Amino acid sequence: MKKIVFVAHDPGGYDAVYPVYEDMRNQMECQLFCIGPSANLNRKFAVRIDMVLGYLHDALKNDEVAVLITGTSWGNHTELDCLKLCQKYNVPTISILDYWSNYASRFRTDIGEHIYPDYYFVMDDLAKKEAIAAGVDEKILYITGHPGLDKFFNTKKTLQPRTVLKKILFLSQPLSSLYGNSLGYNEKTVIVDVINICRELGLKLNIKFHPKDLQDLKIKYRKFEVTGNLEEVLPSYDVVIGMNTMGLLHAVLMGARVISYQPGLKIEDACITNKLGLTKNILTAPDLRQILENVDINNRKNIDNFVWSDGYSVRRVIDKINTIFNARELYDRGNR
Template identity: 30%
Template sequence: MLPVADLLTTRGAGVAILDHGLLGRNGSSRATRLPPPPDGADLGQWLRNWGIGSLCFGTSLHDHLPISLARAARAAGLPMVCVLDNWMNYRARLSMDGGAELIPECYAVMDDKARDEALAEGVPAACLRVTGHPGLAFLADEIAAAGPDWRRDVRARIGWGRPGRELVAFIGEPVARDQGTGPQSPAWRGYTEREVLPLLCRELQAYGDRLDVVIVPHPRDDLTELQALWQEARGRLEGGLAPVGMSGRQIVLAADRVAGMASILLYESWLQGKPTLSLQPGLVRSDLKSVATRPGIVFVDGRDGATEGLRNWLQALPQAPRNDLNRHRQAPAVLADLLQQMITG
């Protein structure tokens, strides 16, 4: 949502960013920052005190303040836009705080695939609007800027993928921590990173003379545990955890091939035209297939198909960047227009 807020600010609109979570850490200095409401506060009164006229929010499994504010906005009769950022839980995220399902005036989704899947889950068609993904608005420009010299410099900072060796990026996710380690957990995926990374390493042993592996940790990953898992699984492979301070997007831009489970960085890799592998052995949740079921992504969800899947992935050639980038480039303007239209009626 930050690109939307920045654009509205340049248009002279009154924009305030909640100084909370990711928005608080990364929000533009040009927008007003609102302190989050105290615990137990009357959220409706808080909205009135700050003169809020509309709300743009996203949902989070680990942070229910945004949807709580949305419920207060609904009670106050304020228009709101919910911005989706991933291809899963389209309907469930509208009640993930345990309350009744909250249908926003506008439910902004990334592409036609997301709209169709949301409809299949029962989200009302009237609220759905395909806007593109504002978080990917600048990706096309970053791809264009990531030429050979840029990639060489980044790979030198990473320390692997020197000339003559391919660089494989593995996208980490704290699956065991977030979704559990067995079927007793309601969110169980059917696998964890503790199985997937060793599986990838085993299948790559035969290629250790020509490629390196850089692991992109998730912000919630325990780096000590992840490093220990890598050291246990790596065998003859060269590589390790990405340098602190280097973003996952930078790593993906610099890599030759990208592997992972269900991270949106796999989608970014696909947009860039890089050979992309989604490794989800034993998957039991259909919602986690969405990021991987795209032409050009090698998807492994069985425990016996990894060898063939990795062979196909390693043989795949890079493609041109995808046309979907154009829609995402326009997303901030589309959403800014929607918000301003909702306010003016």
């Protein structure tokens, strides 16, 4: 029997791909490979990168792959290598986007070649519009919602905000590795600001590091570190501060007070909670201090009108995959 093969490298890609795998494995034969940072999120499916390509090459030669489904990553081209290999064997390929940015550059190789999937699943109209503007062919784009967000709607957690702030959670990101200083800020400069402001205001601060954060950064600020899934640790905090991480959207959906802090931002704002009007971009340390001091935070905009806000994104993705799979089956039968 043919398998659906899933491959995830970055944590965001894993968040988008894994819920689909978890549901589909009850329907048909599925194989999940977690490589790179995603391997640290699920050791059960952790494999070396060379093992994925070796397995896929043999499985394709033996006509054992029905569909390839990947996340979208930065700094590693394994998913692109998998896409290219499957397309060589005329096997349908799907990539699931996990964030509203870098729509085309995620699929660009070091030599400037773009290796796109046959089907590119994006979250909503905004993502589709921005992807087209970035040069992605509209014909491969499909709006399915975001599979990684379903759990935040299906397990409602109501947080009771306090009028006096005591504990702050900062969500770090490896922005310096991705952008250097081109944004006007990075996690190194922002952490210093947040630590100083929390110290001045007598607030307890914890930092939740990103799996791809630099090890030196983690060691330097390890006394602030908190571990665990965001949905588990979040209820202990009064405010969540981040830069442009997807975790800010997760926190908003769970009912937390959320701040996007991007001091000295030099480019167009890529923070999705700011783009959706759920948060405002705070650009200076004095402004951040004033907001925390006065508890001036409101993320109460209604989110019910967004495609991904109904908790059924996984189902939409699977329905589309089944359509693709069934169409390919009919095609193969007609050409035997």
